[in-house]
Amino acid sequence: MTCVADILALDILRAGRPEVVAGAAGLTGTVRWVHISELPDIAPMLSGSELVLTTGVMFPEDRAALAAYADALADVGAAGLVVELGRRYPDALPKALVRAAERRGLPLIALHREVRFVAVTEAVHALVVNRQYAELRASEEAHQTFNELAVEGADAADVVREVARMAGAAVVLENLSHQVLAFDPAGGDPQALLDGWERRSRAVAPPGRTGYDERSGWLVTAVGARGSDWGRLVLPGGTGPRRHTVLLERAAATLALGRLLDRDRESLERQTHRTLLSGILTHALTVSDVALRARALGVPLEGRRLVGVLLRQRGGQPSAALEAQARLRDFTEHAALTVRERGLTALTGALDDGSVGVLVSLGPHDEERAALDGLAAALAGGPPFVMAAGSSVGALRDARRTLLEAAQVADAAVHGEPAGGGTRGYYRLPDIRLRGLLHLLRDDARVQTYVEREIGPLLSHDAEHGTDLIRILRAYLSCGRNKSAAADAAHLSRPSFYDRLRRVEQVLGVDLDQVESCLSLHVALLALDAVRR
Known part of the structure; x- marks a missing residue:
């Protein structure tokens, strides 16, 4: 132009x-x-x-x-x-x-x-034609670029990044609540771009699907298809030239097409939450980046108490990868909806193939126990799961610690079956007890060496002679060293059970009447269960 x-x-x-x-x-x-x-x-x-x-x-x-x-x-x-x-x-x-x-x-x-007026007309016409050619070339570049992105199944962040590169200006993709789903500051200050975004964005409402707001200098286009818009693509502080309008509209069409072609993909909001949680756990994002992006998404994390929660699915394994993805997506959306219905402020996103992470942000008047109890109770009617919570932390830089603790507790709870979380509906570190501790240490070579030293000879004897002495030992220790109860539990007569128990003592070279020996063997059996899982 x-x-x-x-x-x-x-x-x-x-x-x-x-x-x-x-x-x-x-x-x-x-x-x-x-x-x-x-x-x-x-x-x-x-x-x-x-x-x-x-x-x-x-x-x-x-x-x-x-x-x-x-x-x-x-x-x-x-x-x-x-x-x-x-x-x-x-x-x-x-x-x-x-x-x-x-x-x-x-x-x-x-x-x-x-x-010379003739010289003026020549110069102006050359300028106009060259500008028109440049706009046509930019339009063709945008068309080719976004076609390639659509074919490749690029995510929203990739599309926004391309818009920022081609426009040479900052770009923001927001949802209908004016929360930031993706952005690229184009080399500028992200803090200045996103500070007070929701308030500033609500004040800009140009007419039509695409419009330029003279007062703010924002170029805005709606994102959506088939009469159902789900967001806006914004070029804040631009000049609203025609080539930027075409660029923004082409990018919006690519984003809308991606949603139509991939109905099974998780929502952009869940993607953004997952990216932030992953950034916290892997150190891929700095504390200031996480705080800035979360605040733009409507989840303040600074100056609040944070509690990491992990929801791990129970039940049989899906028969196919697509089924597993669909199951996890539904579980994640169910968890996010429950978090919103409970009035909690939190980041909620999938962390791996079977787990959903929730970083709960508690205000000064929010009670931690009540928030976790309410969340566990509200989730109870959905798919089977294990819920674990880490210790609360008072700073965003410690958010990784509470999330990792929640993951470790959930892992131990799934495999160790602790009893402490049954009445509350979720588990915390004190609940996992010895079984949970051994499960967390199951990959440690020292634990595996301990198992072999304590009960390795008995395992080898069973393997060589086809006996089940390890089962006899387990029954004896599980029944609190009560031989009569252990014989009943093993479905053996007492003389037969006592005979096999003496054989266990001979193979291991221990006295099963000694409490310390039995304690060591019991820990070894629990560790064996953890290692085998």
Whole structure:
């Protein structure tokens, strides 16, 4: 798009010492062509957006006719009027013409030195054509780029990144609640871009699906398809040129197409939550980045108590990968909906193939126990799961610790079956007890060495002779060293059970009447269970 101000900046016109004497507000108006004419009734020959060049030699004498001349140009949408002083008006343009142009917002420019009008038309036409060609080329580049992104199944962050690169300006993708789903500051300050985003964005509502807000300088387009919009793509602080409009609309179409083609993909909001949780756990994002992005998403994390929660699915394994993905997606959305219904502020997203992470953000008046109890109770009616919570932390830099603790407790709870969380509906570190501790240490070579040292000979004996002495030992220890109860539990007569128990003592070289020996063997059996799982 070429405007009047662009033309006045050309060397050929600057040589004429141009002076804007009226209609300065219209200098951003589009110039489609330049027309040279001395006719006093040129307006009917124009179709709009022309810049008229004249010496004024044929201008009417009386003031009313001069005003009518300016009105006629404004009525047909002329871009402006350039009058060369000297031939008709030596020093200044008539006041009647100046007042009429100012009243109608028609840019009126006086040239104080003579210029070759033909050279002006050549320069302006070259500028207009080159600009149009550049816009056409940029449109073609946008079309090709976003077609490739759509075919590749690129996510929202990739699309937004391309828009920022091609526009050379910051870009934000938001949902209908004006929460930021993805953004690229284009090398600028993310803090300045996102600070108070929701409040600022709500104040910008240009008409139509795509619109430029003059007051804020924002270019905005709706994102969605089939009459169902789900967000907006925003170029804040831009100038609203045509090529940026085309770029933004093409990107919005790519985002909408991606949603239509991939109905099974998790929501963009869940993707953003998952990215933040992953960034916390892997250190991929700095604390300030997480705080900034979470705040823009409507989840403040700074100056609040944070509790990591892990929800791990129970039940049989899905028969196919797609089924597993669908199951996890549904479970994640169910958890996110429950969090919202409970009025909790939290990041909620999938962490692995079977777990959902929740980073609960508690305000000064929120009670931790009540929040966790309420969440566990509300989730109880859904798919089977294990819920574990880490210790609360008072700073965002410690959020990783509470999330990791929740994951470890959940892992131990799933495999160790502790009893402490049954009445409450979820588990915490004190609940996992010895079984949980051994499960957490199951990959430690020292634990595995301990198992082999304590009960390795018995395992080898069973393997070599086809006996089940390890089962006898387990029954004896599980029944609190009560031989009669253990015999019943093993479905053996007492003499037979006692005989096998003596064989266990011989193989291991221990006295099962000693409490310490039995304690060591019991720990080894629990560790064996953890290692085998």
